[in-house]
Amino acid sequence: MPDSDEAPTDRSRTATRILDVAERLFQRRGYNAVSYADLAAELDLTTAAIHYHFPSKADLGQAVVTRYRRANAKQRAAIRAETSALRARLQRYVELYAGVLADGGMCLCGVLAADEATLPTPVRREVRGFFDDQTDWLTSILAEDIDGGAGLDGCASPRQVADLLLSTIEGAMLTHRSPRNELNTFRASLRCLIDTIAS
Amino acid sequence: MPDSDEAPTDRSRTATRILDVAERLFQRRGYNAVSYADLAAELDLTTAAIHYHFPSKADLGQAVVTRYRRANAKQRAAIRAETSALRARLQRYVELYAGVLADGGMCLCGVLAADEATLPTPVRREVRGFFDDQTDWLTSILAEDIDGGAGLDGCASPRQVADLLLSTIEGAMLTHRSPRNELNTFRASLRCLIDTIAS
DNA sequence: CCAGCTACTTACTCATCGGTCAGGAAAACG
DNA sequence: CGTTTTCCTGACCGATGAGTAAGTAGCTGG
Numbered sequence: 001m002p003d004s005d006e007a008p009t010d011r012s013r014t015a016t017r018i019l020d021v022a023e024r025l026f027q028r029r030g031y032n033a034v035s036y037a038d039l040a041a042e043l044d045l046t047t048a049a050i051h052y053h054f055p056s057k058a059d060l061g062q063a064v065v066t067r068y069r070r071a072n073a074k075q076r077a078a079i080r081a082e083t084s085a086l087r088a089r090l091q092r093y094v095e096l097y098a099g100v101l102a103d104g105g106m107c108l109c110g111v112l113a114a115d116e117a118t119l120p121t122p123v124r125r126e127v128r129g130f131f132d133d134q135t136d137w138l139t140s141i142l143a144e145d146i147d148g149g150a151g152l153d154g155c156a157s158p159r160q161v162a163d164l165l166l167s168t169i170e171g172a173m174l175t176h177r178s179p180r181n182e183l184n185t186f187r188a189s190l191r192c193l194i195d196t197i198a199s
Numbered sequence: 200m201p202d203s204d205e206a207p208t209d210r211s212r213t214a215t216r217i218l219d220v221a222e223r224l225f226q227r228r229g230y231n232a233v234s235y236a237d238l239a240a241e242l243d244l245t246t247a248a249i250h251y252h253f254p255s256k257a258d259l260g261q262a263v264v265t266r267y268r269r270a271n272a273k274q275r276a277a278i279r280a281e282t283s284a285l286r287a288r289l290q291r292y293v294e295l296y297a298g299v300l301a302d303g304g305m306c307l308c309g310v311l312a313a314d315e316a317t318l319p320t321p322v323r324r325e326v327r328g329f330f331d332d333q334t335d336w337l338t339s340i341l342a343e344d345i346d347g348g349a350g351l352d353g354c355a356s357p358r359q360v361a362d363l364l365l366s367t368i369e370g371a372m373l374t375h376r377s378p379r380n381e382l383n384t385f386r387a388s389l390r391c392l393i394d395t396i397a398s
Numbered sequence: 399c400c401a402g403c404t405a406c407t408t409a410c411t412c413a414t415c416g417g418t419c420a421g422g423a424a425a426a427c428g
Numbered sequence: 429c430g431t432t433t434t435c436c437t438g439a440c441c442g443a444t445g446a447g448t449a450a451g452t453a454g455c456t457g458g
Contacts, residue, residue, distance in 0.1 A: 012404090014405075028316050029314070029316045029317050030316075032229065032232045033316070035445065035446080037444075037445080037446095045407095046407055047446085048406075048448080048449095049405075051446085051447065051448080052405065052406065055447085056446080056447075106313065110313070110374075113373050113374060113376070114229055114305065114309070115228070115229050116376055117227050117228045117229075152391055152392075152394075152395050155394075160388065160391055163371075163374075163375075163384055163388050164388045164391055166370070167367050167370035167371035167373075167374055167388050168363065168366050168367045168370055170369075171309075171366035171367055171368065171369035171370020171371065171373065172362075172363075172366035172370065174309060174313060174369050174370065174373065175309075175365060175369055176366075177312070185362055188359055188362070189359065189362045189363045189366050192354040192360070192363055193351075193363060196351050213435075234414075234415065234416080235415080235417085236414075236416095244436080246416085247419090247436075247437065247438080247439095248435075248436055248437075250416085250417065251434095251435065251436065252435090254417085255416080255417080256416065
């Protein structure tokens, strides 16, 4: 081994390109509407080449979601490290999703959740894991808050507020996709919620 | 014509059965993962029989969503007629979706929104129409409210609150599907929001 | 210089997809 | 009664889905 590489999973150049394109397409079209042929065309490869790196579509799907989860964990860690106020943290967290929405995509796990019934088991497990990651993180961020978070009348626990936040984010992405510039509507909905939650 | 039938679109018995099964399957698997063969098997028909009633899949999809939209409009009208308090109206509105979630489904239009990029144009138009229906109705319900709805700090307009509500509902359905009894989590999230919005 | 591995391509397989067409049973119509 | 219309079946179509097998070009290490 040349040097202890940054990533725990050490992917070849081509495998990484495949994951990149697959992630993009999954975010736009969902799991079932993406074929090996689509990927091959965009990558200028054959479908067999993709099967060489990812034997089955389940393998590919799992690899994409696992990487997505890992990248997301890093981003959340950065937010936690670089900000301390609840409001600022939530705002930066929302911007994570706004960025995806801005270039015509949907949260990878949000869109895969819609295909849940037809997802291979390992992919489904990974998607659920992603959502658990989010609610756990949000819960701890909310619980850490100094002023007790008395914003929402009806919510007893930070966990409930976390659930509410995640739901709203995923739902806002689902219902406000590209055509008109609904990115602003997305941001407005979330700003509204955050203003109520934080201070 | 025997008598002026209740429905503007007068469907044969079989066509209605096809729509019923198609709606159920779309809600569980999304648009792309439902085939004519699936429907035929469940209905004990041939695929050709379905093509007789709905020549293309786009026709079928559009018919399903149009009917769904119409039924939903009736339910909303009933809520408006039978309740007057904002809180009660919103609670009954949320129960509309909780019912779908309870038997393992997802909002038809929510799940179709995830497949948006691959949807035939008429189906996509109908799905967008459904969302417009919801925000319009919620907006007017909120605007009608006597106490001005001072619940959410950051939201100026009823329309913004309506957007927020719809997003939360769709997102909560997406992220809290069947396996454990997450129906309660769904209800808790929405109760939390409603408590903040109404009185 | 050859053995072996990595990273592919070419050329398939077989199932399933949405969709078509000719025909037939049965009911409705005149 | 005969004819037309409604509603369906059986047999098929070409395209596309995921996946496979065999072969090969290019490095790499001994």
